[in-house]
Amino acid sequence: MRRQNKLTNDELKVIEKKISDEEAFDLFFRDCYLRNLRPATIEYYKNEFHAAKRILDKSLVECTQKDLEELIMTSKRLMKVTTINTRLRALRSLYNFLKKNKYIPSSPMKNIKLLRDRQKTIETLDNKEIEQLIRTIRKKKSFVCFRDEVILLVFLDTGVRLSELVGINVEDVRGNKIIIRQTKNLFERTVYLSEVTQEQLARYIKLRGTVNTDRLFINHDNKELKPHSIQTKFSKYGLQAGISKRVSPHTFRHTMAKRMIVAGIDAFSLMTILGHSDMTITKRYVNLWGEDIERKHNQFGALKGLKL
Structure with missing residues:
Protein backbone atom coordinates (compact mmCIF):
# COMPACT_ATOMS: atom_id res chain seq x y z
CA MET A 1 0.00 0.00 0.00
CA ARG A 2 1.30 3.38 -0.94
CA ARG A 3 2.07 5.80 1.91
CA GLN A 4 0.17 9.07 2.24
CA ASN A 5 2.08 12.34 1.98
CA LYS A 6 0.67 13.51 5.33
CA LEU A 7 1.25 11.60 8.57
CA THR A 8 -1.77 10.53 10.59
CA ASN A 9 -2.24 11.65 14.21
CA ASP A 10 -1.06 8.25 15.44
CA GLU A 11 2.05 8.46 13.24
CA LEU A 12 2.77 11.99 14.44
CA LYS A 13 2.79 10.75 18.04
CA VAL A 14 5.58 8.35 17.15
CA ILE A 15 7.97 11.12 16.06
CA GLU A 16 6.86 13.91 18.41
CA LYS A 17 9.15 14.69 21.30
CA LYS A 18 7.24 13.71 24.44
CA ILE A 19 7.72 14.84 28.00
CA SER A 20 6.45 13.06 31.11
CA ASP A 21 4.71 14.71 34.04
CA GLU A 22 7.76 14.06 36.22
CA GLU A 23 10.06 15.77 33.71
CA ALA A 24 7.60 18.65 33.30
CA PHE A 25 7.36 19.15 37.07
CA ASP A 26 11.16 19.06 37.46
CA LEU A 27 11.57 21.74 34.79
CA PHE A 28 8.74 23.87 36.13
CA PHE A 29 9.91 23.80 39.75
CA ARG A 30 13.50 24.44 38.71
CA ASP A 31 12.21 27.60 37.06
CA CYS A 32 10.28 28.45 40.25
CA TYR A 33 13.47 28.16 42.32
CA LEU A 34 15.43 30.24 39.80
CA ARG A 35 12.77 32.94 40.07
CA ASN A 36 13.02 32.70 43.87
CA LEU A 37 9.32 32.05 44.40
CA ARG A 38 8.22 31.65 48.00
CA PRO A 39 8.29 28.09 49.42
CA ALA A 40 4.56 28.45 50.13
CA THR A 41 3.89 29.24 46.45
CA ILE A 42 5.90 26.22 45.29
CA GLU A 43 4.07 23.99 47.77
CA TYR A 44 0.76 25.37 46.48
CA TYR A 45 1.70 24.40 42.92
CA LYS A 46 2.72 20.89 43.99
CA ASN A 47 -0.52 20.31 45.89
CA GLU A 48 -2.72 21.56 43.06
CA PHE A 49 -0.93 19.54 40.36
CA HIS A 50 -1.22 16.31 42.33
CA ALA A 51 -4.87 17.00 43.21
CA ALA A 52 -5.70 17.63 39.53
CA LYS A 53 -3.96 14.38 38.50
CA ARG A 54 -6.01 12.42 41.04
CA ILE A 55 -9.28 13.76 39.67
CA LEU A 56 -8.30 13.43 36.00
CA ASP A 57 -6.55 10.07 36.43
CA LYS A 58 -4.41 11.13 33.50
CA SER A 59 -1.01 12.66 32.78
CA LEU A 60 -1.25 16.46 32.91
CA VAL A 61 1.02 16.94 29.88
CA GLU A 62 -1.39 14.86 27.79
CA CYS A 63 -4.51 16.75 28.87
CA THR A 64 -6.68 18.48 26.29
CA GLN A 65 -9.10 21.35 26.68
CA LYS A 66 -11.90 18.79 26.94
CA ASP A 67 -10.10 17.04 29.81
CA LEU A 68 -9.83 20.30 31.73
CA GLU A 69 -13.49 21.08 31.06
CA GLU A 70 -14.32 17.68 32.58
CA LEU A 71 -12.08 18.56 35.53
CA ILE A 72 -14.12 21.71 36.09
CA MET A 73 -17.45 19.87 35.83
CA THR A 74 -16.33 17.21 38.30
CA SER A 75 -14.84 19.79 40.67
CA LYS A 76 -18.07 21.83 40.76
CA ARG A 77 -19.73 18.90 42.50
CA LEU A 78 -16.95 18.64 45.06
CA MET A 79 -15.68 22.10 45.95
CA LYS A 80 -16.26 25.83 45.99
CA VAL A 81 -15.70 28.09 42.99
CA THR A 82 -12.77 29.83 44.69
CA THR A 83 -11.04 26.48 45.21
CA ILE A 84 -11.57 25.50 41.57
CA ASN A 85 -10.17 28.84 40.37
CA THR A 86 -7.14 28.38 42.62
CA ARG A 87 -6.46 25.05 40.91
CA LEU A 88 -6.99 26.49 37.43
CA ARG A 89 -4.49 29.28 38.12
CA ALA A 90 -1.87 26.72 39.10
CA LEU A 91 -2.51 24.65 35.97
CA ARG A 92 -2.37 27.77 33.80
CA SER A 93 1.08 28.60 35.19
CA LEU A 94 2.30 25.09 34.39
CA TYR A 95 0.92 24.99 30.85
CA ASN A 96 2.09 28.53 30.03
CA PHE A 97 5.61 27.55 31.10
CA LEU A 98 5.58 24.35 29.04
CA LYS A 99 4.17 26.14 25.98
CA LYS A 100 6.62 29.05 26.26
CA ASN A 101 9.55 26.64 26.37
CA LYS A 102 8.10 24.47 23.57
CA TYR A 103 7.69 21.34 25.67
CA ILE A 104 4.06 21.14 24.49
CA PRO A 105 2.66 22.44 21.19
CA SER A 106 -0.19 24.45 22.78
CA SER A 107 -1.76 25.09 26.15
CA PRO A 108 -5.03 23.26 26.88
CA MET A 109 -5.86 26.22 29.16
CA LYS A 110 -5.81 28.66 26.25
CA ASN A 111 -9.60 28.95 25.93
CA ILE A 112 -10.51 28.16 29.53
CA LYS A 113 -11.50 31.05 31.77
CA LEU A 114 -11.80 31.21 35.53
CA LEU A 115 -15.27 30.58 36.88
CA ARG A 116 -17.37 33.58 37.78
CA ASP A 117 -18.01 33.87 41.48
CA ARG A 118 -20.20 36.10 43.59
CA GLN A 119 -18.33 38.90 45.34
CA LYS A 120 -18.90 38.17 49.00
CA THR A 121 -19.33 40.83 51.64
CA ILE A 122 -16.07 41.52 53.44
CA GLU A 123 -16.69 41.09 57.16
CA THR A 124 -15.08 43.45 59.64
CA LEU A 125 -15.31 43.88 63.39
CA ASP A 126 -16.90 46.94 64.98
Whole structure:
Protein backbone atom coordinates (compact mmCIF):
# COMPACT_ATOMS: atom_id res chain seq x y z
CA MET A 1 0.00 0.00 0.00
CA ARG A 2 1.30 3.38 -0.94
CA ARG A 3 2.07 5.80 1.91
CA GLN A 4 0.17 9.07 2.24
CA ASN A 5 2.08 12.34 1.98
CA LYS A 6 0.67 13.51 5.33
CA LEU A 7 1.25 11.60 8.57
CA THR A 8 -1.77 10.53 10.59
CA ASN A 9 -2.24 11.65 14.21
CA ASP A 10 -1.06 8.25 15.44
CA GLU A 11 2.05 8.46 13.24
CA LEU A 12 2.77 11.99 14.44
CA LYS A 13 2.79 10.75 18.04
CA VAL A 14 5.58 8.35 17.15
CA ILE A 15 7.97 11.12 16.06
CA GLU A 16 6.86 13.91 18.41
CA LYS A 17 9.15 14.69 21.30
CA LYS A 18 7.24 13.71 24.44
CA ILE A 19 7.72 14.84 28.00
CA SER A 20 6.45 13.06 31.11
CA ASP A 21 4.71 14.71 34.04
CA GLU A 22 7.76 14.06 36.22
CA GLU A 23 10.06 15.77 33.71
CA ALA A 24 7.60 18.65 33.30
CA PHE A 25 7.36 19.15 37.07
CA ASP A 26 11.16 19.06 37.46
CA LEU A 27 11.57 21.74 34.79
CA PHE A 28 8.74 23.87 36.13
CA PHE A 29 9.91 23.80 39.75
CA ARG A 30 13.50 24.44 38.71
CA ASP A 31 12.21 27.60 37.06
CA CYS A 32 10.28 28.45 40.25
CA TYR A 33 13.47 28.16 42.32
CA LEU A 34 15.43 30.24 39.80
CA ARG A 35 12.77 32.94 40.07
CA ASN A 36 13.02 32.70 43.87
CA LEU A 37 9.32 32.05 44.40
CA ARG A 38 8.22 31.65 48.00
CA PRO A 39 8.29 28.09 49.42
CA ALA A 40 4.56 28.45 50.13
CA THR A 41 3.89 29.24 46.45
CA ILE A 42 5.90 26.22 45.29
CA GLU A 43 4.07 23.99 47.77
CA TYR A 44 0.76 25.37 46.48
CA TYR A 45 1.70 24.40 42.92
CA LYS A 46 2.72 20.89 43.99
CA ASN A 47 -0.52 20.31 45.89
CA GLU A 48 -2.72 21.56 43.06
CA PHE A 49 -0.93 19.54 40.36
CA HIS A 50 -1.22 16.31 42.33
CA ALA A 51 -4.87 17.00 43.21
CA ALA A 52 -5.70 17.63 39.53
CA LYS A 53 -3.96 14.38 38.50
CA ARG A 54 -6.01 12.42 41.04
CA ILE A 55 -9.28 13.76 39.67
CA LEU A 56 -8.30 13.43 36.00
CA ASP A 57 -6.55 10.07 36.43
CA LYS A 58 -4.41 11.13 33.50
CA SER A 59 -1.01 12.66 32.78
CA LEU A 60 -1.25 16.46 32.91
CA VAL A 61 1.02 16.94 29.88
CA GLU A 62 -1.39 14.86 27.79
CA CYS A 63 -4.51 16.75 28.87
CA THR A 64 -6.68 18.48 26.29
CA GLN A 65 -9.10 21.35 26.68
CA LYS A 66 -11.90 18.79 26.94
CA ASP A 67 -10.10 17.04 29.81
CA LEU A 68 -9.83 20.30 31.73
CA GLU A 69 -13.49 21.08 31.06
CA GLU A 70 -14.32 17.68 32.58
CA LEU A 71 -12.08 18.56 35.53
CA ILE A 72 -14.12 21.71 36.09
CA MET A 73 -17.45 19.87 35.83
CA THR A 74 -16.33 17.21 38.30
CA SER A 75 -14.84 19.79 40.67
CA LYS A 76 -18.07 21.83 40.76
CA ARG A 77 -19.73 18.90 42.50
CA LEU A 78 -16.95 18.64 45.06
CA MET A 79 -15.68 22.10 45.95
CA LYS A 80 -16.26 25.83 45.99
CA VAL A 81 -15.70 28.09 42.99
CA THR A 82 -12.77 29.83 44.69
CA THR A 83 -11.04 26.48 45.21
CA ILE A 84 -11.57 25.50 41.57
CA ASN A 85 -10.17 28.84 40.37
CA THR A 86 -7.14 28.38 42.62
CA ARG A 87 -6.46 25.05 40.91
CA LEU A 88 -6.99 26.49 37.43
CA ARG A 89 -4.49 29.28 38.12
CA ALA A 90 -1.87 26.72 39.10
CA LEU A 91 -2.51 24.65 35.97
CA ARG A 92 -2.37 27.77 33.80
CA SER A 93 1.08 28.60 35.19
CA LEU A 94 2.30 25.09 34.39
CA TYR A 95 0.92 24.99 30.85
CA ASN A 96 2.09 28.53 30.03
CA PHE A 97 5.61 27.55 31.10
CA LEU A 98 5.58 24.35 29.04
CA LYS A 99 4.17 26.14 25.98
CA LYS A 100 6.62 29.05 26.26
CA ASN A 101 9.55 26.64 26.37
CA LYS A 102 8.10 24.47 23.57
CA TYR A 103 7.69 21.34 25.67
CA ILE A 104 4.06 21.14 24.49
CA PRO A 105 2.66 22.44 21.19
CA SER A 106 -0.19 24.45 22.78
CA SER A 107 -1.76 25.09 26.15
CA PRO A 108 -5.03 23.26 26.88
CA MET A 109 -5.86 26.22 29.16
CA LYS A 110 -5.81 28.66 26.25
CA ASN A 111 -9.60 28.95 25.93
CA ILE A 112 -10.51 28.16 29.53
CA LYS A 113 -11.50 31.05 31.77
CA LEU A 114 -11.80 31.21 35.53
CA LEU A 115 -15.27 30.58 36.88
CA ARG A 116 -17.37 33.58 37.78
CA ASP A 117 -18.01 33.87 41.48
CA ARG A 118 -20.20 36.10 43.59
CA GLN A 119 -18.33 38.90 45.34
CA LYS A 120 -18.90 38.17 49.00
CA THR A 121 -19.33 40.83 51.64
CA ILE A 122 -16.07 41.52 53.44
CA GLU A 123 -16.69 41.09 57.16
CA THR A 124 -15.08 43.45 59.64
CA LEU A 125 -15.31 43.88 63.39
CA ASP A 126 -16.90 46.94 64.98
CA ASN A 127 -15.72 48.71 68.13
CA LYS A 128 -17.88 46.66 70.50
CA GLU A 129 -16.71 43.37 68.99
CA ILE A 130 -13.04 44.35 69.21
CA GLU A 131 -13.46 45.44 72.83
CA GLN A 132 -15.33 42.22 73.68
CA LEU A 133 -12.56 40.18 72.06
CA ILE A 134 -9.90 41.99 74.12
CA ARG A 135 -11.90 41.42 77.33
CA THR A 136 -12.25 37.72 76.51
CA ILE A 137 -8.52 37.31 75.93
CA ARG A 138 -7.71 39.17 79.16
CA LYS A 139 -9.88 36.91 81.34
CA LYS A 140 -7.09 34.40 81.80
CA LYS A 141 -3.88 35.85 83.20
CA SER A 142 -1.26 33.85 81.33
CA PHE A 143 1.71 34.40 79.05
CA VAL A 144 -0.19 32.94 76.09
CA CYS A 145 -3.20 35.22 76.58
CA PHE A 146 -1.05 38.34 76.97
CA ARG A 147 0.87 37.30 73.83
CA ASP A 148 -2.42 36.90 71.96
CA GLU A 149 -3.59 40.34 73.08
CA VAL A 150 -0.38 41.84 71.68
CA ILE A 151 -0.79 39.84 68.45
CA LEU A 152 -4.33 41.22 68.07
CA LEU A 153 -3.09 44.77 68.59
CA VAL A 154 -0.34 44.31 66.00
CA PHE A 155 -2.84 42.87 63.50
CA LEU A 156 -5.28 45.75 63.99
CA ASP A 157 -2.57 48.42 64.03
CA THR A 158 -0.63 47.27 60.98
CA GLY A 159 -2.89 45.04 58.86
CA VAL A 160 -0.07 42.52 58.35
CA ARG A 161 -0.84 39.10 56.95
CA LEU A 162 -0.60 36.02 59.18
CA SER A 163 2.44 34.74 57.26
CA GLU A 164 4.12 38.12 57.75
CA LEU A 165 3.39 38.26 61.47
CA VAL A 166 4.91 34.85 62.24
CA GLY A 167 8.02 35.90 60.27
CA ILE A 168 8.76 38.92 62.47
CA ASN A 169 11.99 38.69 64.48
CA VAL A 170 12.64 40.57 67.71
CA GLU A 171 15.24 42.73 65.96
CA ASP A 172 12.61 43.82 63.41
CA VAL A 173 10.79 45.79 66.12
CA ARG A 174 12.26 49.28 66.19
CA GLY A 175 10.41 51.67 68.46
CA ASN A 176 7.19 52.73 66.76
CA LYS A 177 7.71 50.57 63.66
CA ILE A 178 8.25 47.00 62.52
CA ILE A 179 10.20 45.89 59.46
CA ILE A 180 8.18 43.25 57.60
CA ARG A 181 10.54 40.92 55.74
CA GLN A 182 8.52 37.76 55.01
CA THR A 183 6.27 39.48 52.48
CA LYS A 184 4.06 38.00 49.78
CA ASN A 185 5.66 40.03 46.97
CA LEU A 186 9.25 39.80 48.35
CA PHE A 187 9.44 43.58 48.93
CA GLU A 188 10.25 44.50 52.52
CA ARG A 189 8.08 47.22 54.00
CA THR A 190 7.71 49.19 57.23
CA VAL A 191 4.53 49.27 59.30
CA TYR A 192 3.86 51.60 62.20
CA LEU A 193 2.53 51.15 65.71
CA SER A 194 0.28 53.28 67.91
CA GLU A 195 1.44 54.17 71.42
CA VAL A 196 -0.83 51.53 72.98
CA THR A 197 0.62 48.76 70.82
CA GLN A 198 4.19 49.99 71.38
CA GLU A 199 3.73 49.86 75.15
CA GLN A 200 2.13 46.41 75.17
CA LEU A 201 4.69 45.04 72.72
CA ALA A 202 7.55 46.32 74.89
CA ARG A 203 6.00 44.56 77.91
CA TYR A 204 5.61 41.37 75.90
CA ILE A 205 9.26 41.41 74.75
CA LYS A 206 10.37 41.85 78.37
CA LEU A 207 8.11 38.97 79.44
CA ARG A 208 9.29 36.84 76.50
CA GLY A 209 12.91 37.07 77.62
CA THR A 210 15.78 35.32 75.85
CA VAL A 211 14.95 32.04 74.11
CA ASN A 212 16.45 29.86 71.38
CA THR A 213 14.56 31.47 68.51
CA ASP A 214 14.74 34.94 67.00
CA ARG A 215 11.04 34.94 66.19
CA LEU A 216 9.10 37.61 68.05
CA PHE A 217 6.06 35.53 68.87
CA ILE A 218 6.64 32.20 70.61
CA ASN A 219 4.53 29.43 72.13
CA HIS A 220 4.49 28.21 75.73
CA ASP A 221 7.43 25.90 74.91
CA ASN A 222 9.54 28.92 73.90
CA LYS A 223 9.50 27.85 70.25
CA GLU A 224 8.37 29.90 67.26
CA LEU A 225 4.62 30.23 66.92
CA LYS A 226 2.97 28.50 63.94
CA PRO A 227 0.27 30.13 61.77
CA HIS A 228 -2.29 27.39 62.41
CA SER A 229 -1.99 27.88 66.16
CA ILE A 230 -2.86 31.58 65.81
CA GLN A 231 -5.84 30.87 63.56
CA THR A 232 -7.20 28.27 65.95
CA LYS A 233 -6.72 30.51 68.98
CA PHE A 234 -8.58 33.50 67.57
CA SER A 235 -11.40 31.37 66.21
CA LYS A 236 -11.83 30.03 69.75
CA TYR A 237 -11.71 33.54 71.26
CA GLY A 238 -14.38 34.67 68.81
CA LEU A 239 -16.73 31.89 69.93
CA GLN A 240 -16.04 32.65 73.59
CA ALA A 241 -16.74 36.34 72.99
CA GLY A 242 -20.07 35.53 71.36
CA ILE A 243 -19.11 37.07 68.02
CA SER A 244 -21.10 35.58 65.14
CA LYS A 245 -18.66 36.78 62.47
CA ARG A 246 -15.54 34.90 61.48
CA VAL A 247 -12.69 35.96 63.78
CA SER A 248 -9.39 35.45 61.99
CA PRO A 249 -6.16 37.24 61.05
CA HIS A 250 -7.69 38.11 57.67
CA THR A 251 -10.74 39.63 59.40
CA PHE A 252 -8.35 41.82 61.40
CA ARG A 253 -6.63 42.90 58.18
CA HIS A 254 -9.97 43.88 56.64
CA THR A 255 -10.98 45.65 59.85
CA MET A 256 -7.77 47.69 59.88
CA ALA A 257 -8.27 48.66 56.23
CA LYS A 258 -11.86 49.76 56.83
CA ARG A 259 -11.00 51.82 59.90
CA MET A 260 -8.20 53.63 58.07
CA ILE A 261 -10.38 54.35 55.03
CA VAL A 262 -13.20 55.70 57.19
CA ALA A 263 -10.60 57.87 58.97
CA GLY A 264 -9.64 59.34 55.57
CA ILE A 265 -6.45 57.61 54.43
CA ASP A 266 -5.75 57.77 50.68
CA ALA A 267 -5.70 54.62 48.57
CA PHE A 268 -2.00 54.79 47.68
CA SER A 269 -0.88 55.05 51.33
CA LEU A 270 -3.16 52.17 52.30
CA MET A 271 -1.81 50.05 49.43
CA THR A 272 1.74 50.67 50.70
CA ILE A 273 0.88 49.82 54.32
CA LEU A 274 -0.98 46.63 53.40
CA GLY A 275 1.71 45.51 50.97
CA HIS A 276 -0.58 45.14 47.95
CA SER A 277 1.31 44.67 44.69
CA ASP A 278 -1.32 46.64 42.75
CA MET A 279 -4.36 48.82 43.40
CA THR A 280 -7.05 46.25 42.57
CA ILE A 281 -7.86 45.05 46.10
CA THR A 282 -7.14 48.43 47.67
CA LYS A 283 -9.66 50.08 45.34
CA ARG A 284 -12.23 47.48 46.29
CA TYR A 285 -11.76 48.38 49.94
CA VAL A 286 -12.05 52.09 49.18
CA ASN A 287 -15.21 51.54 47.12
CA LEU A 288 -16.75 49.53 49.93
CA TRP A 289 -15.95 51.81 52.82
CA GLY A 290 -15.01 55.21 51.41
CA GLU A 291 -16.58 58.21 53.10
CA ASP A 292 -17.88 59.48 49.74
CA ILE A 293 -20.19 56.47 49.47
CA GLU A 294 -21.52 57.03 52.98
CA ARG A 295 -21.96 60.76 52.41
CA LYS A 296 -23.81 60.24 49.12
CA HIS A 297 -26.08 57.67 50.75
CA ASN A 298 -26.92 60.11 53.52
CA GLN A 299 -27.59 62.79 50.92
CA PHE A 300 -29.53 60.80 48.35
CA GLY A 301 -30.86 57.78 50.27
CA ALA A 302 -34.24 56.51 49.07
CA LEU A 303 -35.87 57.08 52.46
CA LYS A 304 -34.64 60.65 52.77
CA GLY A 305 -37.52 63.09 53.24
CA LEU A 306 -40.12 60.49 54.14
CA LYS A 307 -42.07 61.02 57.35
CA LEU A 308 -42.10 57.54 58.77
